[in-house]
Amino acid sequence: MAGVPIYTMLGSADLSIAGSQKYGKLVDTGRCIGCKRCMSACKRWNNLRVERDELISDKETDLSGNNFVVVNLRIDSSNRTSGTYIHWACQHCIQPACVGVCPVTAITKLPDGPVVINEKKCIGCRYCFQACPFKVPRFDFGKRVTRKCHMCYNRTPLLNYMKPACVAACPVGALAFDYKYEIIKEAKRRVEQRGGTSYLMGLAEAGGTDMLTILPTDPHKLGMVVSPQKVINHNLDKIRVTAAGIAGASVIAGGMYVYAEMTKEKEQDTDSDETEF
Amino acid sequence: MKLNFKQTLQSTLDAVERSPRLFIWLSILASLLLLAGYALLASLITSMEILEFSIKIPWATLIATYIFLVASGSGLCIVNALGSVFGLHRYEMMTKRMAFLSLTTIIFGMLCIVLHLGHPERMPIYNALSPNFRSAISWMGALYTVYLVVVVVELWILTRADLTNLAKRSSESAKTILNLLTLEKLRGSRLDAMLEDPKILRLIGILAFVSGASALSMLGSVFAHSESRVLWYGPYYPIYFLVSAVFSGLAFLLAVTIITYRVKKEVILPKVKSLLFEMAQLLALVLTAGFVLTVYRLISGLFSPAGGGPVLLLLIGPFSMAFWVFEVGLMSFLPVLILIWSAKKEHLGGVLVSSLMVLIGTYVMRYEFVVAGQIYPNIKQGLPSYWPAIMEIYVVGGIFGAFLLVYTLGEKFLALKEKEPHPSS
Secondary structure: OOOOOHHHHOOOOOHHHOOOOOEEEEEEOOOOOOOOHHHHHHHHHHOOOOOOOOOOOOOOOOOEOOEOOEEEEEEEOOEEEEEEEEEEOOOOEOOOHHHHHOOOOOEEEOOOOOEEEOOOOOOOOOHHHHHOOOOOOEEEOOOOEEEOOOOOHHHOHHHHOOOOHHHHHOOOOOEEEEEHHHHHHHHHHHHHHHOOOOEEEOOOHHHOEOEEEEEOOOOOOOOOOOOOOOOOOOHHHHHHHHHHHHHHHHHHHHHHHHHHHHHHHHHHHHHHHHHHO | OOEOHHHHHHHHHHHHHHOHHHHHHHHHHHHHHHHHHHHHHHHHHOOHHHHOOOOOOOOOHHHHHHHHHHHHHHHHHHHHHHHHOOOOHHHHOOHHHHHHHHHHHHHHHHHHHHHHOOOOOHHHHHHHHOOOOOOHHHHHHHHHHHHHHHHHHHHHHHHHHHHHHHHHOEOHHHHHHHHHHOOHHHOOOHHHHHHHOHHHHHHHHHHHHHHHHHHHHHHHHHHHOOOOOOOOOOOHHHHHHHHHHHHHHHHHHHHHHHHHHHHHOOOOOHHHHHHHHHHHHHHHHHHHHHHHHHHHHHHHHHOOOOOOHHHHHHHOOOOHHHHHHHHHHHHHHHHHHHHHHHHHHOOHHHHHHHHHHHHHHHHHHHHHHHHHHOOOOOOOOOOOOOOOOHHHHHHHHHHHHHHHHHHHHHHHHOOOOOOOOOOOO
């Protein structure tokens, strides 16, 4: 906790890391062709097991301890003829709920953006999965820890000027990686260019995320897990909930005191009756 | 007569041979433990996945059992405080049984968590080295650790005299161990006088109550902090956990006490009997309070801005049977009626039946709460079944078997039977 500004502890945005040193990833679903090369590259870089058939286009896959990134076809519920390939992974929230709930501080939000799980520290309680508004971190039954996309923090531009494996592998430029402010600028430009029902996910969801996704329509219509447009598990909210418990315990203690005082007399009467006999 | 290990073993074997009931009881417990051992071994050889009925619902039977046991143990701690903190002497008659039950239920509850974690060995290390003060699990772990230490000390002080008596009747080696356990060398010292002081016991009682109640409320907060789980989120559950813990703790105590007396064919002291009926009335009262809270939860859930979907899962969805039959019928409605009738007619059988109903209903309620809470927002289409996997059932059966075995041994060696309160107390 030492060194963390008080406004960050209370859940407010840490302005000191909002500068140009932050990175972001952009997913443009309008360009995605569903080839799943991003999945394949992610598996190669992270040494993940490849399951049978899962890299075949259009095959429905779910995030898991061996799938940090998935690409699935989603049909717009208001227009059944239009399908969109959606690249889905950790959204790298600016104020991640998982970081706040991990009991052993195994999850860290790095100053340049990625949210990373320390697998040597993780106890495998899966509380991060319960807290995550996008339901991303998944338990790996082999390694017995929770795993997820770490935005290739071990190959980011700061280290050796390499993009995340998935971005580098995308053949059609559906994925982009750059400084966060550049990514926001580019995402807004593309959304404006397309117009219509285009939706930019990640600006407000969960209080803002470092992965932005351009969708053809509202994420609800595509059947996606959608986060409320606010910081999830805000510390003040946690304090409010915990305080309710403390108040409840105090009321119970008060009730017990009243009960004890009311029945103590009866106890004394019974005792004195027995003494008389 | 001096006792030694061989003689104790021989006398136990003789007792088993003489009593078919004891033999059957121990056989059942042994079978439960064997099945749990098989399931755990299979999970180690193959994958932990076999202990979960769906990877989409990572918290299931083991977590529900954990909440059931730990909340019952904490509820017992709260009821125990009526005697040890608020000075009701009649409750002090049962302090030893309550402290022992509270300790064992919480330890076996913790065992569920240990079996559920991917790396349980890292938990004490990193919870101590790098705790997350923003995490409810971290606080809950710390508070339950404090509570366990306090209850162990409380139980040690309460059973010290019995252990000293046992030491006098034991052989040399057992005597040495028991003397070490009871700190016989301190007899007559100032520290010993301090330990005998009733004020110390009261202080320990207060510490146990504060740590137990806060740990329990924090257990509720573990779920209530999860903003992305609509059914769990909000200030309601820390409060409901406290109330439900009190009724499950009371039901646990009543059921275990009455069954123990009936099995051992012992006569219940009139004072204890009248206390059991008082507890039965108290249980009816707390169950009613719990039911009122449940109704409030349903109404607020139905009209919540996030939508009434999660509550409808309980009312008309796949959990409707668990909710209406077990949570409303077995846990709230029927036992309240039977308890009021039994307390009026002084019928212990009725109290036992309703306590068992409350326990079964509470267990199902915990399961339904944990599992139904994880359906929103990611399993929109629902799962084909919400029944636990057979391996989960084996492990949970083994945990209950181990708990009952420890209780049987505790009942034999720790003199948990209620005695008339000392006139000076």
